[in-house]
Amino acid sequence: MRKTDILIIGGGPAGLAAAVGAYEAGARDILILDREERLGGILKQCIHNGFGLHTFKEELTGPEYAQRFIEKVLEYQIPYQTETMVIDVSPEKVATCVSRQKGLERIEAKAIILCMGCRERPRGSLGTPGERCPGIFTAGTAQRFTNLEGLMPGKEVVILGSGDIGLIMARRMTFLGAKVHACVELMPYSSGLKRNIVQCLDDFGIPLLLSHTVVDIHGREHLTGVTVAEVGPDLKPIPGTEKYFPCDTLLLSVGLIPENELSEMAGVKIAPTTSGAEVDEQLQTSVPGIFSAGNVLHVHDLVDFVSEEAMKAGANAFRYVQGTLSKGGRKVPVQMGFGVGGIVPQFVSENAEDKVSFMFRPRNVYRNAKVIVELNGEQIYSKKSMILAPGEMVNLSLPPEKLAGLKTADSILVRIEVPEA
Numbered sequence: 533m534r535k536t537d538i539l540i541i542g543g544g545p546a547g548l549a550a551a552v553g554a555y556e557a558g559a560r561d562i563l564i565l566d567r568e569e570r571l572g573g574i575l576k577q578c579i580h581n582g583f584g585l586h587t588f589k590e591e592l593t594g595p596e597y598a599q600r601f602i603e604k605v606l607e608y609q610i611p612y613q614t615e616t617m618v619i620d621v622s623p624e625k626v627a628t629c630v631s632r633q634k635g636l637e638r639i640e641a642k643a644i645i646l647c648m649g650c651r652e653r654p655r656g657s658l659g660t661p662g663e664r665c666p667g668i669f670t671a672g673t674a675q676r677f678t679n680l681e682g683l684m685p686g687k688e689v690v691i692l693g694s695g696d697i698g699l700i701m702a703r704r705m706t707f708l709g710a711k712v713h714a715c716v717e718l719m720p721y722s723s724g725l726k727r728n729i730v731q732c733l734d735d736f737g738i739p740l741l742l743s744h745t746v747v748d749i750h751g752r753e754h755l756t757g758v759t760v761a762e763v764g765p766d767l768k769p770i771p772g773t774e775k776y777f778p779c780d781t782l783l784l785s786v787g788l789i790p791e792n793e794l795s796e797m798a799g800v801k802i803a804p805t806t807s808g809a810e811v812d813e814q815l816q817t818s819v820p821g822i823f824s825a826g827n828v829l830h831v832h833d834l835v836d837f838v839s840e841e842a843m844k845a846g847a848n849a850f851r852y853v854q855g856t857l858s859k860g861g862r863k864v865p866v867q868m869g870f871g872v873g874g875i876v877p878q879f880v881s882e883n884a885e886d887k888v889s890f891m892f893r894p895r896n897v898y899r900n901a902k903v904i905v906e907l908n909g910e911q912i913y914s915k916k917s918m919i920l921a922p923g924e925m926v927n928l929s930l931p932p933e934k935l936a937g938l939k940t941a942d943s944i945l946v947r948i949e950v951p952e953a
């Protein structure tokens with residue numbers, strides 16, 4: 533059995549930043565494992581720019597952003613092992629992994645940081661009727677084909693779902709000579725960033741059909757077209773609104789699923805609202821010494837926030853190993869009030885020592901609304917925003933002095949207040 537102080541599962545932006553955070557806090561015995569050939573996670577295939585505006589105040593491509601952290605990992609001589617798939621993690625913090633180089637290995641850690649990212653929701657989870665023909669890809673798979681493998685999935689494209697990956701792929705496929713007929717979104721709003729709607733659809737004249745969905749898929753040997761229909765407020769197709777789009781490629785951008793199978797094996801409690809681990813403000817899960825960060829914890833909009841979160845998880849994992857991580861006392865649950873979806877953290881320690889950051893996605897589009905935090909019925913934070921939308925995460929921080937009331941609180945409430953009509 534190999535032993536290490538801090539084991540990081542996943543060498544994407546979260547895993548890399550967790551390693552850097554742990555090292556900069558003082559850790560020297562760290563190991564990163566990743567199943568892919570190279571470090572960098574999903575960023576390896578994100579060759580568009582728009583990364584790093586917050587962290588580096590520069591507009592980088594995905595590989596450039598990842599490289600900044602890979603260089604730190606190399607400079608600090610943090611060991612990593614690629615082409616190594618972790619297949620099990622126990623509550624005792626023993627990871628089992630397999631690799632061609634070393635076969636089956638067991639690694640015992642004093643602390644583990646879960647950084648496995650997420651996978652895309654496949655067609656099977658949608659229940660769309662129609663043929664099961666070739667020509668249907670998740671947007672990320674198509675992105676991998678075009679950007680890493682030099683393969684072109686097709687020439688006539690419809691995109692279902694307006695998540696950021698779909699929006700980015702609408703532009704990418706256009707650059708590569710394809711005709712993107714439409715981006716079809718079930719909800720009355722996009723789940724992607726506003727900047728991606730403008731730069732990837734509007735700038736190329738690609739229509740965004742809100743409140744629409746694909747109701748039929750045609751083609752036997754290969755996809756030949758899809759039928760799209762408008763949906764009503766109940767999200768059900770409205771008969772008579774069907775429209776046929778001839779196409780050879782349907783790209784799905786219908787959501788991401790955090791990869792928490794290992795977390796569950798380790799006994800970590802999963803929050804139904806985020807599909808990620810339940811964590812406290814230190815990013816520690818329900819299993820002491822197991823931390824979680826990045827897209828496996830909750831699906832982020834910007835990688836900068838992934839890095840920030842993971843660096844904190846890394847530093848806290850080292851404090852845990854040292855025995856200096858504050859126990860924090862009673863865990864006060866965070867309640868999601870009106871308009872708040874999938875908040876992290878789910879608990880705040882009554883003796884929280886540092887600033888506490890909350891991240892969540894608004895449930896709908898709200899204009900001139902306020903984000904409010906209440907403790908014992910008293911407002912301790914209030915901020916007005918011109919627009920809040922599900923595609924853009926809300927990120928707010930509270931200094932410890934604002935949280936003094938936690939000692940007597942049963943819960944802390946985060947809610948959105950919309951102006952009266």
Ligand SMILES: Cc1cc2nc3c(=O)[nH]c(=O)nc-3n(C[C@H](O)[C@H](O)[C@H](O)COP(=O)(O)OP(=O)(O)OC[C@H]3O[C@@H](n4cnc5c(N)ncnc54)[C@H](O)[C@@H]3O)c2cc1C
Binds near residue numbers: 547566
């Ligand atoms: C198409 C696309 C476009 C994006 N565009 C932008 C953008 O313009 N700007 C921006 O800021 N952000 C963007 N993002 C978001 C950003 O890329 C993610 O927030 C970030 O990559 C999440 O980092 P992560 O480390 O949590 O996950 P990932 O990058 O997914 O890394 C997870 C890693 O864990 C490894 N792993 C998983 N399971 C195991 C296992 N069992 N054993 C070993 N290794 C394992 C995987 O191989 C992977 O390397 C985009 C994302 C996508 C998908």
